[in-house]
Amino acid sequence: MSHSSTLAEAGNNQDGLSGLVKDWSTDKQTYHVPWGKAMMWIFLVSDTFIFSCFLVGYMTVRVSTTDPWPLATEVFALSFFGSDPIPLILIALMTFVLITSSGTMALAVNYGYRRDRKKTVLLMIATAALGATFVGMQAFEWSKLIGYGVRPWSNPWGAPQFGSVFYMVTGFHGLHVSAGVIYLLLVARKVWRGDYEKKGYEIVEITGLYWHFVDLVWVFIFAFFYLL
Amino acid sequence: MSSASGQQHPLGIYLKVWILLFVLSLFSYMVDYLHVQGPLRWTLVLVFMALKAGFIMAIFMHVMWERMALALTILGPPSILLLLILLMAIEGNYTESARVQYLGHDPMATPGHVSH
Secondary structure, eight states, rough: HHHHHHHHHHSTTTHHHHHHHHHHHHHSOOOSSSSOOOOHHHHHHHHHHHHHHHHHHHHHHHHHHOOOOHHHHHHHOBBTTTTTOOOTTHHHHHHHHHHHHHHHHHHHHHHHHHTEEEEEEEEHHHHHHHHHHHHHHHHHHHHHHHHHHHTTTTTHHHHHHHHHHHHHHHHHHHHHHHHHHHHHHHHHHHHHHTTTTTSSSSSHHHHHHHHHHHHHHHHIIIIIIIIO | GGGGSSSOHHHHHHHHHHHHHHHHHHHHHHHHHOOOOHHHHHHHHHHHHHHHHHHIIIIIIIGGGGGGHHHHHHHHHHHHHHHHHHHHHHHHHHHHHHHHHHOOOOOTTOOOOOOO
């Protein structure tokens, strides 16, 4: 198969439904992507179910409890230099930091495929730094809530499940971000050394898939836990 | 040159989606900041959430350019979660009504305010 036809086939989803049938009825290979990418996607689908279990569990306890649910907009308000507390400001900043990191990651993937190693490494390091910033802000948020007396079994304002959901969901997400920072730095180091010059730079895209997934999960946590 | 077989797209589309995600996040924050309440709050928050999730998956994660066999593997199994959400919402509402009816709990209690 010539090079340009491979590109066209991978490039624009052109085969649609008949392509789906064709791919699933082949003897050899269903997914026409590098095996690492297929495995990353399968891992992410399984991770989707883990986070979904947390969020559905959160919905269930929140719907079933008769205790009042604490007001996230007040709990996560923050005042700067003695100003009135600004509602939810820290969470908004964390959201912007994570979206920015998703943007730098998308650019890193693009420069990887252009074989611009320097820009790829720099953008991956920027992504990791933004991720570390996010985790730092989350640690600050945790310490504030611990200071208010929020525990996994009680809090001063209402339903005790608020604390358990908060620590479990944001903790598990923060763990994913921390793991992603380490993963990004390891891959960035290998890109820098030129380990992928022969193999190609799909690995940057695979790392990017994980990172965008972490951002994707935050979109749902932000909406369901902090805004609703 | 093996690299050209991967997902390669113009930079512009990433930058546009990036800005769009910023704007959508700002909108969802404004929903809270401006104290929009009730069904309108739910609608706006969920619409902005769905748009953000959709753009991240479609563009940043390249799902819209993948072959349908892979795209359906990614999107198909999680769609069953809608059923789980429905069942658990019914179950949760039943539990709450039982607590109100048999244990005399007050479902209308208001949460304590937070002093900073």
